[in-house]
Amino acid sequence: MMELDILRSATEFPKDFQEFLHGLPMNIFSKQAQIIAQEITKLGETSININSLESTLSSEFKDSEFYINFLNANIDPNYLNLKPIFIKEYQLKVQSTIAQKMLQSASIGEIVDIDVLKQNFQNPAPQYKTLTQWQDFFLSKPPLMKFKTDIPFLDTCFDGGIEVGQLVLISGDPEAGKTMLGTQILENIAKSYKVGFFCFEFTIQSYLKAKKNSRVNLNNIIALNDGYNINEIAMTIKEMAKTGVRVFLIDSQMRITSPAGRNMEEEESLKFSTLAKICHSLDVLIFLIVQTSKGDRDNPMGSKKGGHEASIIMRIEHTKAKDENLREFNESERMFIVKKNKQTGKHFKEKVFFNPQTLRFTSQQREVEEDAQRLSKEEIMSLIKGF
Template sequence: MQSIILKSLLEYPEFKDEFEQRFSPVLFSGKYQVFCQKILSLNPLSFESFVSVLSDDEKQSEEFLNLCAAVCVPDFLEYEHILKDTYKLNAQKHIGEKLIRAAQENQLLDLSLFESELTLANNDFMNFKQWLEYYKNKPVLAQIKSGISFIDSAFDGGFELAQLVLISGDAEAGKTSLGLQLLENISRVYPVCFFCFEFTIEQYLKRKTQNVPFKQENFFMINDGYDINEIVQNIKILSKRGVKIFLIDSQMRITSPRARNMEEEESLKFSTLAKLAHQYELLIFLIIQTAKGDRDNPMGSKKGTHEASVILRVERIEADKKDASQFNKEFDPNKRLFLVRKNKQTGKHFKEIVRFNDKTLTFCAMSENTDQPVQEVDFEKIQESIF
């Protein structure tokens, strides 16, 4: 495993900064620890530059031969916990041997001295003054306008980054339509990515007219890689290319490692995405499913509600039997109840009946008209106004 991690780091040098934050050379054993230290000192980082700093003995070592034969994996950073657990188990074994020898020799040891052997150093500690300076010099995060008036009103102008936003709702209420409308609107200004897991990309393209009202070059789409770790890896790669806003459709399509029960498996999806959004300052929209008896929590995970910063919900409204056009219908085809169930951003809760156009599959306030043609947006002018 150590050879795979180091070979993958040489193959994917763009992850060097994150590797240094998450891995310490002390986690590696023997010559692998020396290799790790030499790799981290390289600039630029490549297999050729690594070989150039090795001694003849190191090049002939078994560890180097193993590294050369190792198969690279793009998600090698996910081996962090396995490597740390292996390190701690080895340290624990070493401590156990010391304790046994001491007991055999009737020697008393100060057990607190062993704690440092099991504790990995954290170099990220900062005091109040340092944090104050950090945020003083840190660029202000942009507020992302949704382009939907009632949503921007609920969030005082738009969404902030570093948030996991859940979109829930009744069946056929328009959860995916709302998510796509948000993403398409945002893509007029910012690069975005749509994880299209509920239907094919071809089906999505057929829904769109020739005059697509968003910047197509900004709209990335992914329709495979359902495992949560693959999703995380794809998000990290795209974030390095400037993509900060993501829509995942949907919770039930995501797979996660087997756990002791469904609650743990489902909760892992939410905790992983929430941490990712916070760490990389991303805005991640996740469409979720809820049970009929529990509309407040994602299917199979009450922890999912805790992990989210914002929860949006769309519900269908019963048909007006006094309206002749709705006489034989169970629900009003053109009205929805929109709610903000959780809002860590501003603390405001929101509830409003909104209009839904079942032809264009878009939402708007009741005072607006979705039948009006979409106006072309001059992206260059928007860019000039921002910069």
């Protein structure tokens, strides 16, 4: 039963339960479900869990088949999305009940007042909020968590870090360093937080080999090398979010598969819409490396809707080599562009430094400062040797 899934989910993800109940009469639930719903409400977001709930229930209720089914119900972090379906089911049930009573009355020649029948049921009230009510609602919630990337040009663009609840697309020229930028962001965040890495473009073993002598906190990076279907990825993110993981990198769009039976545009768009919904509903941050075509560098390949679903789109492009006869492009320089930024609204375009040895990005200004510091040390040593 859907009501069991909703209530069981509310014990694991209570922050959305009051919003789910808003505008709903309590009798939208069955009598036994009302008992659980009321106890969840009484315990509140900070106190609710299965143990605290059980402490409020009678032994008889806990031994009932209903409660056993409740314990075994499905847990869905996105149960708030079930609200419209739940309301519709209730309305259809009410409609069916009224229709049956009218037929019964008609069969014995009675005239019934349909308004009298309706009085036994409460329809969910429309959920309208004034801007003041919305303001109070958001003020009651903690501020969105922001993750600092420790990459100067990124943290400058996003006012100190990137907020959760966003799908971030990383696109760029072939071999420009999309994966390098994505893993650098992830590794920097992993210094302090657990993160999830869907390592689809290469093996985990090859990643570990590349990071053998680095200072990456491997203990904080949860890596996955299989489960390419978008529904499997969504379920994995939901499960990991329960354990506190808030940041994910998926490398890359082209490795993700969608259920068959759709055209290419629908299959590709499903990937982005699914991931965007997860970001919004779970307050997680997902970085997705995407491919673009030569004819459309602003949108992910195969899906214009993908660009619409994203909150942030960043792109890395090659710059011209100093001597184009020797090299096709500059090895140590890239153009970094933010093409979409719903977080701060800032447009951003800057040449950045890419170190071919360490495969790390940084601001050109920082690189100049570091070179100056190294030069100063060398000058000092030469002066010492001269004495």
